[in-house]
Amino acid sequence: MTDTPGWASPSSSEPPRDGVRPPADAPAAVPGPSAPPRTTPGWGAQYGQPNRGGQPPGRDPYGWNAARSPRPGVIPLRPLSVGELLDGAVTTVRRHWRTALTLSLGIAVVDQAGTFVAELLVKGRTGASTQLLTLLVSLPLTLLLDALAVALLTIVVSRAVLGRSVTAGEAWRDARPRLLQLLGLTVLTTLMSGGVVLLGFTPLLGYRAGGADAPATVSLLFLVGVLTLPVGLWLLVRYSLAAPALMLEKQGVVTALSRSRRLARGSWWRIFGIVLLSRLLAGIVGATLVIPFRFIGLVLGFGSIDRFGDSSQQSIGMMVLTAIAGIIASSLTTPFLAAVGVLVYIDQRIRREALDIELARAAATPEQGGTGGSGQADQTPARH
16 A cells, blocks of 8 residues: 555654744755745834845745745645634535545445444333433444544545545545554544543442432432543543544554644643534534424424434334434534544644645645645745
8 A cells, every 4th residue: 555645654754842843944844945044034124124134125934925835735734723624624525525425425324224223122122221222232333433434534634635636445445454453443542531431430320220329429429420521531632633643654553542642732622622613513514404304204293392302212204314314414524523633633743743844745836846736825824
């Protein structure tokens, strides 16, 4: 398998340096003609006077005449704002919709079919525990499909950043050698984050299973379980960049976890905010698509208002409509969420390792002295 250009493992080049980015116009880093040395601009540069750093008039590297950031694909090659990350994810789905939607549609069909079968197996037999048991029955298939979606869509997004397209077959061929490792990584991260929460609620579950029901004790044990939720969330965000690292850097599971931990260091809240915002947006889109199908089911007599949100009491017709709505929603939101995850990984490497220079070389953009490519300059001054 041919390695993806621009995604070299950091072990083969300069190691990551937290909070430090080498200047993109450094003569040793950028191919082509050497750029002038960076100096501190003086106040008079913007008024046509020579500045104290020796820059000629009109060449202020920090003003509007600064070099534009290359944009060969869906994002400009520089540190990204939150809006640019989300816009890049939407642009990826929009420009490469044939591949992205084909892959996500196939995965969504299998996922909803598995959930539908799980609901039929436990429907109406376990009372209030129906939803939990349905989740547990469908969990292995869900983890497998999540790993498959991340693997395939990571390839699509990585090519989109370079301004290149990829077919579903090419994405499968490139992702297939890493699938087992990615599945193991997905299971491991799920066990780490979910296992901590489950461990926190184990005393409460054991206490209730024993038939005891003292309100004060139940409340105390419930509080102990709730206190583990932030820990599980912290672990989930801390290792959220491991999957792209495994796929694009061709790393092992342990190395990918270490890479994610290093890239997320000092940026936990930013990554958490981006992930939370993207999932809220995906949830809004999903609810917008699901709710009309549920109302159609009510109109057709497949359910009643008092059982609108109770999956254990849904009729077969309502379950079918819900599954169709879930397929449509997942087909749209899965590539968006996958793209956000990959772009957050790329943004962190740009900020810490100057990955934008390597990506510009791989894309061969004219702005970086390349010999080809169809990249276009971003209209925002480069920020270093």
